[in-house]
Amino acid sequence: MTGGTVIDHEEAGAVRPLTLAWVSRQLDxxxxxxxxxxxxGGITAEMxxxxIGTRDGGTRRLVLRSFVDPYFVEHAEDLLNREAxxxxxxxxxxxxxxxxxxxxxxxEQCEYPSLLMSHLPGRTVLDDKELEARVPLLARQLVTIHAVRPADRPQVYKAxxxxxxVVPPLGAEQVAWAAAADVIRKPAPRYEGRFLHRDFQPGNVLFxxxxxxxxxxxITGVVDWVQTSWGPPDxxxxxxxxxxxxxxGPAWGLRFAEAYEEAGGVLAATANERLYWRLLDALAFAADAEWVARPWRRAGRAELTTRAVEERLDAYVAALLDAPG
Incomplete structure (x- = not known):
């Protein structure tokens, strides 16, 4: 959820010559x-x-991530090394x-900062089908991630x-958004730190x-670890x-926290603390509705126009404020 332009993957073209030469040097x-x-489906990079043709006549697959947007090129050294x-x-x-x-x-060797990795089976699933079955799987996967205890902690999360x-979407309930902004205006609650993916969501989970x-x-794997951080599981x-x-829809946003706790995850002790973290994330989408909606539409969710996403965001913020602890 940081700024930048959406990459036009349709015009991304073939792998650039210097990058292709670099990839070739990594092969057997x-x-x-x-x-x-x-x-x-990705937002910030060309993927x-x-x-790869092998010596015995078979094939195998790799995945190449390249940052080409100027904002992400500027931050690529930190992001790609963090993922590595x-x-x-x-x-x-x-x-x-x-x-x-x-x-x-x-x-140093490619046209743009790049990372080469193995290919995992499976695909991202963004439609409503079997959602009730997928949400508990997502929750259990996140509990497993939070159980990782690295010898060296990654950087502390950034809000x-x-x-x-915060600028409310057009037509949003102004009183509710003002109240939500006041919640995150307070100092962040104290927390027990854990290893965070930091961009854990359906677009980064393969099924x-x-x-x-x-x-x-x-679930067959979790991808996109460039934002890995240390912070609250919330x-x-x-x-x-x-x-x-x-x-x-907003009800599924509320449901996921329940699923996480049902899977054994531990959230902040008080309702006010939990609300702080949920609003801190939700309010960040106000400036990025089109940024997230565009790849979702490309992945088949044509109904998720920017306006539709903004309306759901408004409803979700109101639901968070109205939800019992």
């Missing part, structure tokens, strides 16, 4: 890139799936992540908005939803809740 002897495909560290940390744990292949965080920066599966959906819960509220 006798391997080569034989195909590229743009991956859609491409690379098909997270992938290395989580490999072999109960959290399934891509394997790190290589990183060029300062574009993505402030009370004075196996094959029709042949009789067991229902299952903040990760709040971010996923906000996304669910905008994708599927």
């Amino acid at each position: 002897v006798g391997e080569r890139v034989v195909g590229t495909e743009a991956l859609h 491409r799936q690379l098909t 560290d997270s992938l290395a940390l989580l490999t072999g744990t109960d959290v399934t992540v891509p394997g790190l292949v290589a990183v060029d965080a300062t574009a 993505w908005t402030t009370a004075d920066a 196996d939803v094959s029709p042949s599966s009789t067991a229902g959906p299952r 903040l990760d819960v709040a971010h996923c809740s906000s996304n669910l509220a905008l994708l599927h």
Whole structure:
């Protein structure tokens, strides 16, 4: 939830020459890139799936992330190194992540800062089908992430908005938004820190939803670790809740916190503390409705216009203020 322009993946084109040469140097002897495909749904980077021809005539797949927007290029060294560290940390744990292949965080060899990783099976699921089954899976996955105890903590979380920066969407209930801004104007509650994904939401979770599966959906991996932070579990819960509220309606935003606790997660002790974290995240979407809505539409949710997302955000903020502790 930081500024920047939305990448036009439709015009992203093939992998650029210097980057392609860099990728080729990371491959095993006798391997080569034989195909590229743009991956859609991401917001901040160009994402491409690379098909690698192997020595025995088979293929394998890798994923390339490249920051091309000037804002993210400026911050790429921190973001990509943070992701590289997270992938290395989580490999072999109960959290399934891509394997790190290589990183060029300062574009010393590539046209743009880039990270190369292994490909995970599964796909993101953003529609309403089987949502009731997926929400508990998301909650259990987040509890597992928060159980990670790194030897070296990542940076402390950064808030993505402030009370004075909040601008209510057009037509929003002004009294409610003023009250919400006043909540986050107060000092942040004290918390017991945990390892956070910091952008945990349906767009960064891969599912196996094959029709042949009789067991229902299952998570195959979690991606996009560039925002990894140290902070309150409530903040990760709040971010996923906000996304669910905008994708599927305010009731699902409220439901996710319940699911997290049902999965064994521990949230802040008081209702006021929990409200602070949820509003701190939700209010940040006011400036970024189109930024998040555009990739959702590209992924098939054509009804999620900017206006529709803003209306859901307004309803969700009101629901948070009205919800019992």
